Amino acid sequence: MARQIDPATRDALLARVRFYRDLGLTEFYRRPEDPALLAQLAALPAVASDEPQRDSSQETPIPPRKPMQAPPEIASAIPPAERASALQIIRDEIGDCIRCPLHVGRNKLVFGDGNPAARLMFVGEGPGADEDAQGIPFVGRAGQLLNNMINAMGLKREEVYIANVVKCRPPGNRTPEPEEGATCSPFLFRQIDVVRPEVLVALGATAATYMLGSRQPLAGLRGRVHAVRGTKLIVTYHPAYLLRDPRQKKEAWADLQIAMRELGLKPPGRG
Numbered sequence: 620m621a622r623q624i625d626p627a628t629r630d631a632l633l634a635r636v637r638f639y640r641d642l643g644l645t646e647f648y649r650r651p652e653d654p655a656l657l658a659q660l661a662a663l664p665a666v667a668s669d670e671p672q673r674d675s676s677q678e679t680p681i682p683p684r685k686p687m688q689a690p691p692e693i694a695s696a697i698p699p700a701e702r703a704s705a706l707q708i709i710r711d712e713i714g715d716c717i718r719c720p721l722h723v724g725r726n727k728l729v730f731g732d733g734n735p736a737a738r739l740m741f742v743g744e745g746p747g748a749d750e751d752a753q754g755i756p757f758v759g760r761a762g763q764l765l766n767n768m769i770n771a772m773g774l775k776r777e778e779v780y781i782a783n784v785v786k787c788r789p790p791g792n793r794t795p796e797p798e799e800g801a802t803c804s805p806f807l808f809r810q811i812d813v814v815r816p817e818v819l820v821a822l823g824a825t826a827a828t829y830m831l832g833s834r835q836p837l838a839g840l841r842g843r844v845h846a847v848r849g850t851k852l853i854v855t856y857h858p859a860y861l862l863r864d865p866r867q868k869k870e871a872w873a874d875l876q877i878a879m880r881e882l883g884l885k886p887p888g889r890g
């Protein structure tokens with residue numbers, strides 16, 4: 620018979636899970652010591668009242684290791700004035716997409732938002748409840764925090780471009796399955812090729828995994844500049860994770876300062 624656990628115990632267990640993830644320990648999920656307890660954890664209802672833009676990568680098992688499919692070839696550059704229409708062509712091609720199972724629970728497909736010729740582009744994992752309702756990425760509490768992060772860099776939200784690895788909300792805020800991410804991520808790569816930002820920022824481990832094409836602990840990816848599709852990539856925490864653990868905001872700000880350095884930006888008020 621499955622062991623009963625109370626919400627406080629659940630929170631403690633999830634905090635421990637997040638701590639292990641911060642240390643880069645992820646594979647222990649594959650051999651749970653108590654499957655019944657983990658099954659019961661998964662069955663507990665999620666808090667939905669103030670659910671932020673989803674980032675399950677810090678809380679739930681990442682997908683098992685499988686070879687990741689190669690990303691599409693980098694497309695030719697498009698003049699800035701034509702990038703909005705080029706993005707619309709991708710959106711039209713996606714259409715009322717049923718290419719992966721995530722379409723089943725979708726309310727609105729969340730394509731992307733912002734300046735089609737942005738110098739800076741943020742990439743998250745997938746839509747949350749607010750985004751699914753509005754069809755716009757990062758509009759919930761995590762979106763407000765992302766807006767604050769963008770403002771702290773001396774930019775406005777409308778100056779950057781924002782998209783996710785998957786365009787439809789995974790049920791129960793789970794991490795996208797490898798097949799779902801593999802099916803949807805080519806559209807993200809095409810968006811990146813059109814926008815052609817000078818700097819990409821991956822928000823969380825899932826976004827970093829799909830953009831880099833390999834699964835590595837977030838801790839090992841932060842603090843340096845990667846190269847993706849001819850663009851510089853910085854990896855930092857997802858704003859939803861920062862809402863849960865505000866102590867990491869200082870670390871995230873250090874990551875954003877790397878992006879600012881690469882863009883030649885100075886924080887507001889520092890001339």
Ligand code: SF4
Nearest residue numbers: 716719722786787803
């Ligand atoms: S997540 Fe992407 S591939 Fe899957 S149904 Fe939505 S748009 Fe299509």
